[in-house]
Amino acid sequence: MKNSLLLLTTLLLSIFSTNSFAQPSDATIVSLLKGKGAIDVRFTSAKGTVHTTVTEKWYERTAESKWKTEVPNIYRWERSDYRYDFRGGKWSYNRSYFGSGWYDGIPNPTEKEIVAVLENSMVGYQGAYFEKPVFKLAKEPKFNWHTFNSVEFNVEAIYFKKVSYTEFQKVKATFPVRLYKDCGNGTYDNTAKKIYKDSPWLPVQMAVISTSYGKEEVLETKKISSEESQNLRNMQEMYGDEIAKKQLAAMGSIDIPAFKNDREAIVWIHNVMYSGDAKKAELMAYHMLSSFYFENGSAATLNERGKQLVENIKNGVKTYATIYCEHPSIKHQQSGMLQFYDREKYSFGRIAVQKEGDVYKISDLAFAYGPNSSQINACKQAGDSNCGEAINTGTIAGPEKFNIGDNVIVNWNGQGKDFYTGKIAKIDEYNSNRYFVTFDEIQSAWIDGKFIGKRGEIKEEQKEATTQNNTSNTSSSTSQPKKESKLKGLGKKFGI
Numbered sequence: 001m002k003n004s005l006l007l008l009t010t011l012l013l014s015i016f017s018t019n020s021f022a023q024p025s026d027a028t029i030v031s032l033l034k035g036k037g038a039i040d041v042r043f044t045s046a047k048g049t050v051h052t053t054v055t056e057k058w059y060e061r062t063a064e065s066k067w068k069t070e071v072p073n074i075y076r077w078e079r080s081d082y083r084y085d086f087r088g089g090k091w092s093y094n095r096s097y098f099g100s101g102w103y104d105g106i107p108n109p110t111e112k113e114i115v116a117v118l119e120n121s122m123v124g125y126q127g128a129y130f131e132k133p134v135f136k137l138a139k140e141p142k143f144n145w146h147t148f149n150s151v152e153f154n155v156e157a158i159y160f161k162k163v164s165y166t167e168f169q170k171v172k173a174t175f176p177v178r179l180y181k182d183c184g185n186g187t188y189d190n191t192a193k194k195i196y197k198d199s200p201w202l203p204v205q206m207a208v209i210s211t212s213y214g215k216e217e218v219l220e221t222k223k224i225s226s227e228e229s230q231n232l233r234n235m236q237e238m239y240g241d242e243i244a245k246k247q248l249a250a251m252g253s254i255d256i257p258a259f260k261n262d263r264e265a266i267v268w269i270h271n272v273m274y275s276g277d278a279k280k281a282e283l284m285a286y287h288m289l290s291s292f293y294f295e296n297g298s299a300a301t302l303n304e305r306g307k308q309l310v311e312n313i314k315n316g317v318k319t320y321a322t323i324y325c326e327h328p329s330i331k332h333q334q335s336g337m338l339q340f341y342d343r344e345k346y347s348f349g350r351i352a353v354q355k356e357g358d359v360y361k362i363s364d365l366a367f368a369y370g371p372n373s374s375q376i377n378a379c380k381q382a383g384d385s386n387c388g389e390a391i392n393t394g395t396i397a398g399p400e401k402f403n404i405g406d407n408v409i410v411n412w413n414g415q416g417k418d419f420y421t422g423k424i425a426k427i428d429e430y431n432s433n434r435y436f437v438t439f440d441e442i443q444s445a446w447i448d449g450k451f452i453g454k455r456g457e458i459k460e461e462q463k464e465a466t467t468q469n470n471t472s473n474t475s476s477s478t479s480q481p482k483k484e485s486k487l488k489g490l491g492k493k494f495g496i
Contacts, residue, residue: 023048023059024084024091032093035067040066044079050263058085058094066104070193071148074105103145106195109179111137113201114155117179121204125236129168130222132235138174144292148195149181149188159235160222166229170220177204237295244300254283258359262336264393265353265360270328271338273313273320273367281317285310290354290361309365316369323368323379324349325387335433342368342381345386360476402427402435402452409455410437410447421455 041063048061065078109117118135125133126291138154145151155177171218180188182199186383224232272284273460286300293306302310328340337352347366355359367493368375402408402424412418425444426436433449461493 023050023062024093025060025440029061029063029082033063038065038067038090039075056350059086059091062099069103071195074103074148074195077102077104103148106148106151107197108141108143108151108153109201114153114177114179117201117204118155118177125234125239127161128159128235129162129232130160132233132239133157134280143451146178147190147192149183149192149199150178150190152178152480154178166226167225168222168223168224169218172217172219174215176301179204216468231296237298237301241295241298241301241418244298244352245304248286248300251283251286252279253285254280256284261393262353262355262360263338266338266351267391267393269351269353269365270324270338271326273317274324274326276317276321278314278317281313284308285362285365288360288362290363291356292363312369313365316367318377319371320367322376323371325384325386327390329386329388330391335431336363340388341386342375343382343384343386344354344375345382346378347375400431400481402449408435408437409457410439411451411452 026043033041035441043424044062044064048059050057050059060083062079062081064077064079064413069076069079079099079102081093081099083096084091085094086092100371101294114137115135115345119132134157136156138156141153143151143153153176155173156172156174158170158172160170180202181187182202183192183196186202187296188202206253216469226491235249239483256263257268261266267285269288271402272281275281286302289302289306289309291299293302293309295303297299323342324340325343327401328342329345331348336354337350339350341348347368352364354363355361371379404424404427406424408422408424411418412420420439420442422437422444424435424440425438428434428436428446435447437447437452
């Protein structure tokens with residue numbers, strides 16, 4: 001009898017222990033989630049995990065649950081970890097940890113749609129050389145809808161990638177792409193409560209051609225010379241150029257004069273800014289900015305420096321005429337550059353040009369592109385009181401070019417009083433508009449090109465007349481310029 005009672009007691013304790021200490025069943029978790037509104041529940045593994053520390057014991061189970069959304073037949077899936085704590089001899093639900101979520105039931109884009117978007121997106125060309133990548137949907141695309149209008153999936157690409165300065169490999173690689181629907185005005189709205197089924201896809205927002213997303217297969221190796229590599233552009237740069245050219249063409253055209261000299265170009269640029277015409281000023285910038293404002297080898301894709309300058313021009317053209325005079329007071333001028341004061345005669349702007357081939361390009365355009373109210377008011381108050389005269393675009397800029405040995409006449413000091421004949425002996429290696437002239441009657445000197453004019457050969461009787469004139473005037477020093485009055489056939493540069 002005693003043995004029977006002991007056996008019964010042991011059996012009851014065993015049953016009690018099993019019921020009290022066994023982890024929560026999957027049915028318990030399913031019941032919990034369905035009680036909150038889930039319409040389906042599935043588990044990611046065969047069983048959960050018990051965690052034990054000195055002070056705690058808990059059980060975790062990962063489950064995916066399906067929920068209704070605001071859109072009929074579209075469901076939201078959520079993957080979360082569910083935690084139960086063991087306290088007082090029993091398991092009690094504590095909380096859940098959200099892992100990820102996605103939507104089910106939204107039609108996936110077709111391979112044709114995907115390839116079309118990639119082929120028309122500059123991002124899809126990054127890292128590729130020589131030829132456009134060939135795209136196709138991966139064997140396991142793994143479509144993942146993050147929102148009603150955003151989906152990520154895997155794509156396969158065949159393209160040439162750069163391995164070293166002169167070596168390239170043609171590879172097949174898998175990488176993720178994320179597409180966004182246009183939710184209005186060319187933008188994506190991650191809070192949208194409806195599916196924009198018929199809206200176009202926006203350009204690719206994420207596309208990283210990388211080996212980190214799967215095995216990469218090398219199909220071909222290509223080597224080029226270091227000379228070829230020096231100016232090699234990748235497909236993203238070239239495709240970006242195509243887009244930029246189309247955008248530039250869509251902006252319209254602008255008639256840029258064939259400037260005779262740098263000063264004409266500077267005055268024209270100033271007048272465009274003074275007009276306040278933002279569109280014309282932007283077109284001027286795109287068509288006249290120096291090559292160093294564009295990406296290497298491009299005539300349409302601006303680099304960051306170029307983008308900033310164009311932005312400054314677009315913003316600053318609105319107040320340019322308020323800050324500067326039509327004929328501003330000149331602070332400093334030199335070949336290819338003009339600095340001019342604002343109306344207050346406090347700060348100054350600068351326009352600089354340089355020749356690229358046969359045309360003048362803007363190398364610098366600095367001005368008050370974002371004047372504050374204080375500067376605006378001060379310039380308004382000053383009005384035209386500090387303005388200057390119209391800039392001379394005739395002889396000030398673009399002087400004649402001379403060669404060593406040329407016979408010339410010099411307008412001494414540019415005063416229009418004393419003229420001396422001589423010959424070009426040297427050209428300044430640092431300033432091509434500065435010449436060393438050996439004079440017929442005074443000491444040799446370095447002369448600015450704008451004070452020099454070409455002349456014909458001097459006849460013997462003219463030389464004699466010049467000599468007699470110099471001999472008769474014995475009070476003059478050889479270091480003092482003398483006016484030559486009997487020279488003939490010396491050209492029209494100085495009105496002689």
